[in-house]
Amino acid sequence: MKLKTFNIGGIHPPEHKLSASAAIQDAPLPKVAVVPLSQHLGAPAKVKVKRGEMVKVGTLLAKGEAFISANIHSPVSGKVAKIEPRVDSSGFRRESVVIEVQGDEWNEDIDTSNDIIKDIKLEKKDILQRIHDCGIVGLGGATFPSHVKYMIPEGRSVEFLIINGVECEPYITSDDQLMLEKGEEMMVGIRVMMKAAGVEKAIIGVENNKPKAIEHLRKIADQYQGISVEPLKVQYPQGGEKQLIDALIKRQIPAGKLPSDVGCVVNNVGTAFAIYEAVQKNKPLVERIVTVTGKTVKKPSNFKVRLGTPISDLLPLAECDMENTGKVINGGPMMGKALVALNAAVTKGTSAVLLIKKEESKRVTVQNCIRCGKCMSVCPMGLEPYLLSVIARQGENERCETERIMDCIECGSCVYTCPSGRPLLDNIRLGKANTGFMIRTRGRK
Amino acid sequence: MGLLTVSGSPHIHGGLSVKKLMWGVVIAMVPAMLASFYYFGLGAIKVTLVAVLSSVIFEYVITKFIMKEKPNLMDGSAVITGILLAFNVPSNLPIWIIIIGSLVAIGVAKMSFGGLGKNPFNPALVGRVFLLISFPVQMTSWPVVDKIFPMGLDAVTGPTPLAVVKEGIGNGEKMTDIMNQIPDYTQLFLGQSGGSLGEVSALLLLLGGIYMLYRKIITWHIPLSFLAAVVIFSGIFWLYDPNTYVDPIFHLVTGGMMLGVFFMATDMVTSPMTPKGQLVFGAGVGILTIIIRVWGAYPEGVSFAILLMNAVVPHLNNIFKPERFGEEVSHG
Numbered sequence: 001m002k003l004k005t006f007n008i009g010g011i012h013p014p015e016h017k018l019s020a021s022a023a024i025q026d027a028p029l030p031k032v033a034v035v036p037l038s039q040h041l042g043a044p045a046k047v048k049v050k051r052g053e054m055v056k057v058g059t060l061l062a063k064g065e066a067f068i069s070a071n072i073h074s075p076v077s078g079k080v081a082k083i084e085p086r087v088d089s090s091g092f093r094r095e096s097v098v099i100e101v102q103g104d105e106w107n108e109d110i111d112t113s114n115d116i117i118k119d120i121k122l123e124k125k126d127i128l129q130r131i132h133d134c135g136i137v138g139l140g141g142a143t144f145p146s147h148v149k150y151m152i153p154e155g156r157s158v159e160f161l162i163i164n165g166v167e168c169e170p171y172i173t174s175d176d177q178l179m180l181e182k183g184e185e186m187m188v189g190i191r192v193m194m195k196a197a198g199v200e201k202a203i204i205g206v207e208n209n210k211p212k213a214i215e216h217l218r219k220i221a222d223q224y225q226g227i228s229v230e231p232l233k234v235q236y237p238q239g240g241e242k243q244l245i246d247a248l249i250k251r252q253i254p255a256g257k258l259p260s261d262v263g264c265v266v267n268n269v270g271t272a273f274a275i276y277e278a279v280q281k282n283k284p285l286v287e288r289i290v291t292v293t294g295k296t297v298k299k300p301s302n303f304k305v306r307l308g309t310p311i312s313d314l315l316p317l318a319e320c321d322m323e324n325t326g327k328v329i330n331g332g333p334m335m336g337k338a339l340v341a342l343n344a345a346v347t348k349g350t351s352a353v354l355l356i357k358k359e360e361s362k363r364v365t366v367q368n369c370i371r372c373g374k375c376m377s378v379c380p381m382g383l384e385p386y387l388l389s390v391i392a393r394q395g396e397n398e399r400c401e402t403e404r405i406m407d408c409i410e411c412g413s414c415v416y417t418c419p420s421g422r423p424l425l426d427n428i429r430l431g432k433a434n435t436g437f438m439i440r441t442r443g444r445k
Numbered sequence: 446m447g448l449l450t451v452s453g454s455p456h457i458h459g460g461l462s463v464k465k466l467m468w469g470v471v472i473a474m475v476p477a478m479l480a481s482f483y484y485f486g487l488g489a490i491k492v493t494l495v496a497v498l499s500s501v502i503f504e505y506v507i508t509k510f511i512m513k514e515k516p517n518l519m520d521g522s523a524v525i526t527g528i529l530l531a532f533n534v535p536s537n538l539p540i541w542i543i544i545i546g547s548l549v550a551i552g553v554a555k556m557s558f559g560g561l562g563k564n565p566f567n568p569a570l571v572g573r574v575f576l577l578i579s580f581p582v583q584m585t586s587w588p589v590v591d592k593i594f595p596m597g598l599d600a601v602t603g604p605t606p607l608a609v610v611k612e613g614i615g616n617g618e619k620m621t622d623i624m625n626q627i628p629d630y631t632q633l634f635l636g637q638s639g640g641s642l643g644e645v646s647a648l649l650l651l652l653g654g655i656y657m658l659y660r661k662i663i664t665w666h667i668p669l670s671f672l673a674a675v676v677i678f679s680g681i682f683w684l685y686d687p688n689t690y691v692d693p694i695f696h697l698v699t700g701g702m703m704l705g706v707f708f709m710a711t712d713m714v715t716s717p718m719t720p721k722g723q724l725v726f727g728a729g730v731g732i733l734t735i736i737i738r739v740w741g742a743y744p745e746g747v748s749f750a751i752l753l754m755n756a757v758v759p760h761l762n763n764i765f766k767p768e769r770f771g772e773e774v775s776h777g
Contacts, residue, residue: 008770013457091451170457242770252771327450338451360457361450367463367520368562373718374461382769384718404769412455419461420562426453 003208003233006243007250009380010235011413013334015209019173019293019300024181026304027290027317029101033076033308035061036088036096039347040137041144042068047097053080058107058284061097064135070145070348071135072097073284075306077105089311089330089347091340099308111281118188120195120280127196127279134278135285135348139270140164140175140239141331143349146275149265150196159263161194161202162248163272165217166232166239168207169332172352174289175269177302179206179213182273187217187224189276194226197265202227204269205248207234236334237411241266243380255407270351290346292318294355296325305346311353312342326361329354334412364421375414375424381407385414385424392431400435408432463561466713467521469662473653474528474708480649481536481642485588488536489642495540497527499547507556514560522561526550529569532643532704533748534576535587542580546572566755567715570748577748587640605640606633607700607744610691620688633698640700647703654707663711666723667730671706672697674731682739696735705730705747715755722758722765729754 038044045062049055055074064070078101085093106112122130132147152158167175179186190202204221206214208231217229232238232247242253244266251262259266267275270289277283286307293300298319305314311330315322329336330350375385383404391399405428414424481489504523508516530546550572558564577584587605604612606627613623627633634647643650657663675696682690696702701709710716710730717726730750737746 008768011459013459246770254771255769257771325449327452327456329454329456331454333457334455336454336456338453338456339449340451342449354456356450356456363452364458364462367517368560370463370466370562370714371718372466372713376718376767379767380770382767382772384767386718407770410454416455416457416459417461419463419466421458421462423453425455429453 003231004247005233005235006238006247006380008246008382009378009413010237010243011378011416012235013170013416015234016170017173017176017209018171018297019291019302020176021180021212022173022177022299022301024177024289024302024304025317027306027309027314029076029104029306030309030313031101032081033078033099033101033306034086034096034310034345035072035075035099035308036086036094036345036347037062037072038088038094039072039143039307039349040064040070041142042066042070044095045069045072047083047095049080049083049097051080051083054078055080055099056105056107057286058110064145068145068148070137071133071284073135073286074099075286075308076101078102087341087344089339089344089350090337096345110283112283116184116188117280120188120192122192122279124196124198127192130279130282131196131275134274134283136271136274136278137285137348138268139274139288139348139351140268141335141349141351146267146271149267150193152197152260152265156260157263158197158199158260158265159201160249160265161190161197161199162245162259162264162266163190163202163204163269164239164241164244164266165204165206165210165213165269166244167210168234168236168239169334169336169352171293171354172291172332173293174291174302174351176210176213178273178289179210179269180216183213183216183220185276186269186272187220187227188280189272189274190227191224192275192279193265193267193272199265200226203248204229205232205238205244206230207232207238209234236413237380237409240380240409240411242409255404285348288346288348288350290314290350291352292320293352294320294325295357295360296321296355305350307346307348309346310343311339311346311350314346314353315342320355324358325355326358327356329356334416335410363423366422367420369420369422372419374417374419378413378417380411380413381409383408385428386422388431389422389424389427392427392434395434397431397435397438400431401439405431405435406439463520463522466662467525469660470525470657470708471521471528473656473662474525474532476649476652477532477643477646477704478528480646481532484645485536485642488588489531491540492534492536492538492543492642493528493531495543496531496534496547497524499544500524500527500530500551503548503551504556507552508560512556512560517561520561523551526555526568526572529643529708530572532708533569533573533641533701534584535640536642537586537588538583542576542583545579546576549575562714564714565758566752567709567712570709570752574748574752577743605644605700605744606695607738610695611738611744614689614691620691630694630698643704643708644699644701647698650703650707654703657707657711663707663713664720664723666720667711667716667727668706670724670727671710671731674728675702675735678732678735679739690739696738700738700745701747702734705734705751709747709751710754715758717758717761717765719762719765719767722761725765726754726758726761729757
């Protein structure tokens with residue numbers, strides 16, 4: 001059988017899933033947890049605790065009051081030591097709550113048992129409220145607040161819930177391992193999400209390089225009505241929302257539109273598990289699975305980590321050889337961000353910590369564009385990166401807009417492929433920022 | 446531990462480089478080059494060496510002393526230009542003319558536009574056409590192929606099959622009589638006809654082309670539409686009047702056709718970026734080639750056709766955009 005995949009562009013970098021089938025281990029609690037108030041897409045949350053206050057695991061630290069924002073809960077128990085800006089994983093100083101950890105005391109209304117609760121008691125409205133209250137965001141990397149996705153506009157109906165188990169980034173295995181170990185909970189989570197979105201059908205898309213996860217999910221999916229598992233041909237960036245919808249149901253979201261415009265809601269498998277815990281166990285998002293991997297890592301591992309744990313705490317656990325490491329990345333090699341400070345905290349979006357060997361940490365030498373067109377042929381959005389790069393550099397924002405620079409999903413396939421090693425995406429990001437500003441301020445004069 | 450690198454994503458590279466692409470093209474040209482040595486002997490070796498060396502030296506000197514940049518000779522692009530220029534001239538061409546050809550190709554057609562990747566026209570073809578116009582006698586005195594390693598310098602000269610046909614038709618001779626004066630198609634295809642170094646063996650050029658397709662250095666779009674346009678366009682005339690117009694197969698196996706199809710028209714710098722643009726480009730080259738061969742003053746039209754279409758490339762890039770994601774929404 002021919003496996004499904006998306007239809008435009010794409011690349012296949014070496015997979016390097018070094019930590020595949022490494023069982024999830026609990027990372028120890030940090031001594032001090034640093035919890036940034038902006039761990040999601042949208043406005044930072046408003047802090048609700050004071051210095052010196054005692055908090056438990058699950059205490060609300062900050063409230064997401066804006067339309068696109070998310071609540072943030074304490075991932076540890078202890079005393080709020082400081083509220084001050086700290087360098088986070090994006091390299092910027094951001095307001096953070098610093099908590100001195102004491103013991104591990106959880107809020108009483110959180111069900112911390114291991115029992116799987118399959119019976120979904122909450123109604124649609126309450127499910128949405130619970131997802132909102134528990135601060136659930138997309139755990140695939142984009143960290144979009146989940147409750148917003150389920151606010152489907154009046155008069156529009158959604159047909160499919162699409163669950164993203166693609167994990168197309170090389171090296172990362174956190175979703176793979178979660179599917180293997182928490183498949184049952186995930187299925188309940190998916191049923192909860194189906195209820196929230198009002199859909200009858202859910203499709204879990206998993207790339208074919210995770211045969212164990214596919215087999216496991218297929219085995220248990222039979223017991224859950226309306227959920228199917230679809231193996232996909234391995235191709236990057238299939239985990240992109242637009243590419244995944246195209247791969248699974250052959251619908252392409254038009255520029256500037258949302259998945260709901262083609263009848264879909266998309267969430268990651270990690271999010272499905274988080275939603276299960278929030279709705280069925282009343283547990284806010286205080287921990288996540290983080291893969292620690294790379295060629296200079298002796299024991300590539302998958303850890304369950306409390307948010308706020310400094311990334312530097314995780315490195316010795318996986319026996320990282322820092323002597324030969326030239327770069328540390330928060331996320332995968334294609335879209336992850338290079339860390340500026342190793343003590344930056346694990347946040348809701350940290351799917352992996354990737355160590356790059358010294359020899360591979362520098363970019364290749366830049367040469368003239370030889371107009372080979374490879375960037376264009378791999379672009380999953382059907383754009384012309386070589387052209388966008390040039391006009392972005394020249395500040396031709398109007399033309400950038402008509403050449404659809406805002407469609408760029410920053411997957412990096414163009415740079416990966418470019419034989420001249422050109423910094424296409426750097427220029428395109430600049431162009432996106434300038435063009436986006438131009439579009440937003442248009443007509444304000 | 447030392448300092449860590451911080452840079453924007455992506456953090457890995459596929460490993461493809463200009464160098465790999467260019468040397469891939471060189472490898473693809475080796476069989477045809479060896480064939481030219483075999484058929485034209487020392488003359489071919491001399492022409493190739495001079496063309497390659499002078500191209501590389503001109504690129505180095507111009508980059509270093511005029512553009513004041515760091516020369517990057519190992520990328521192989523000057524070597525390709527040199528070999529292609531050699532492929533486009535007869536084996537008995539005087540050394541000084543070859544050097545002028547290299548200077549025009551590298552100095553004028555490539556470096557004056559800013560070097561690698563910035564030239565609108567194929568450098569080797571500009572060099573060849575310049576020589577053809579400036580030194581028509583030397584450029585069209587083709588040594589006759591003698592496959593037992595002749596000393597190329599003293600080789601007997603004779604016209605190419607294309608010239609024979611052109612002159613024959615011009616004189617009003619019958620097509621069957623004309624065809625008797627040239628080697629049969631199998632011989633032409635395998636490589637036994639007078640002409641430039643790179644015109645001798647259609648087969649080996651085809652092999653090189655297939656190698657480049659396999660290595661994904663080129664795509665099938667330009668070669669296919671080029672060949673299809675040649676066959677269809679010349680086929681129409683041939684079917685209309687087989688006595689005045691030569692058949693499509695002849696067009697395919699003679700002259701610089703295979704060289705043009707696989708090595709000149711597909712030059713990534715001077716051809717369109719999108720598959721659709723490439724199809725139109727290839728078809729344009731094919732049709733222009735036949736127009737020039739049939740009605741033009743020159744017996745061979747591939748170089749002119751490619752250069753003319755090179756000029757249109759920016760427009761083709763503007764007209765034929767890639768298929769954008771979400772352009773058409775299909776339901777179900």
